[in-house]
Structures are given as structure tokens and as C-alpha cells.
Amino acid sequence: MEHRCAVRKPIALNVTLHYRGLGLINGKTQDVGLGGMFINVGRVQLAINALVEITFPVKCSTKSVLCKAKALVVHHRADGVGLMFSELDTNVRQMLRRILNGQADTTMTRPGPVSGSSPGRTIAI
DSSP states (O other): OOOOSSOOBOOOOEEEEEETTTEEEEEEEEEEOSSEEEEEOTTOOOOTTOEEEEEEEEEETTEEEEEEEEEEEEEEETTEEEEEEEEOOHHHHHHHHHHHTTOSBOOOSSSSSOOSSSOOEEEOO
């Protein structure tokens, strides 16, 4: 049984996970909340309690940012992993709130450097 402190919404974000044992893994979120997310990564197996770094691009108003967060693997299924954020920077939490409220563009096709008319910023922990 899972015990969540925050509600998750079905939102598809392109994300990149950095897992020390495997390197970079691309995936797509199935659901997102202020406490964590489930990421479809196919049959890739990540150890329970492993620490990962997540990166995902977000466009809000006129700026594009590359959000970074650290999370803990709390469960896995055949198609992906459930993550709980271990720390969230105030700016990343704010961007997640915007995403959850539908105030940010999450339709960018590739995670990684954010392109646009102005250089993308990185928000990190």
C-alpha cells in the first residue's frame, strides 16, 4: 500500500533520469504530484531506495527552464518506476505547481537543453 502526501494528476512529461548504475534513461511520466511521479521507462529495472536525478523541460510564459530534482525509487512495475522526491528546490516546486494547474507547456518533445528565442535556464536542487 502506498502512502502519499500529495495528489497526483495524469500528466505526460518527457523526463531523463540519471541512475548511477545505468547512466541516462529517457522516459515519460504517467502521473505527477508535488510528492513524486511515476515514470514509464519500459523494462528498465531500478533498485528500490535508489537515488536518481530527474530532468524535465518546462515552458512557462516567455521563459523555458530545465528542471532538476532528486528522487528515491519507492516501487517498480513492469512498465516503470514510482519515485518520491527526496528534496525539492522552491523554484522546482513552483514549476510543478504550474504544471499541475495547467499553467505551463509540457509538450516539448525532447528532454535536455531547452531551445527557444532566449537561452533556457536550469532550475536545480
